[in-house]
């Protein structure tokens with residue numbers, strides 16, 4: 001299952017759909033018609049997909065990301081522009097509109113908030129940004145620019 005990988009790819013800004021229950025042919029059709037690359041742990045499905053598919057070799061999330069960095073040249077810079085849960089591009093939202101929806105400390109200490117039009121989750125650049133950067137640094141040697 002590649003649910004975790006799909007959330008990480010969205011964090012890195014990549015438009016990523018996740019469909020663990022779909023049939024092989026449906027997945028292949030969508031990859032072709034939506035110009036997507038099919039990521040799978042299924043050797044047979046990867047073979048059928050040819051150049052449109054990548055066989056994910058490891059069960060470990062950072063090995064998976066490292067493989068995609070090498071094979072698809074993905075960038076390891078977190079983007080925070082896409083909902084990691086449902087893949088919608090995030091929209092800026094006026095701080096005043098979400099006052100009741102975030103912890104008061106967070107409200108006081110942040111200026112920029114974004115909302116997902118799909119699930120209405122609210123995002124801000126909080127402590128998880130440091131955590132993500134640290135993980136990418138420790139596991140994959142990523143160095144943030146600033």
Ligand SMILES: [Zn+2]
Pocket residue numbers: 083084085086087088116117118119120121
């Ligand atoms: Zn969402």
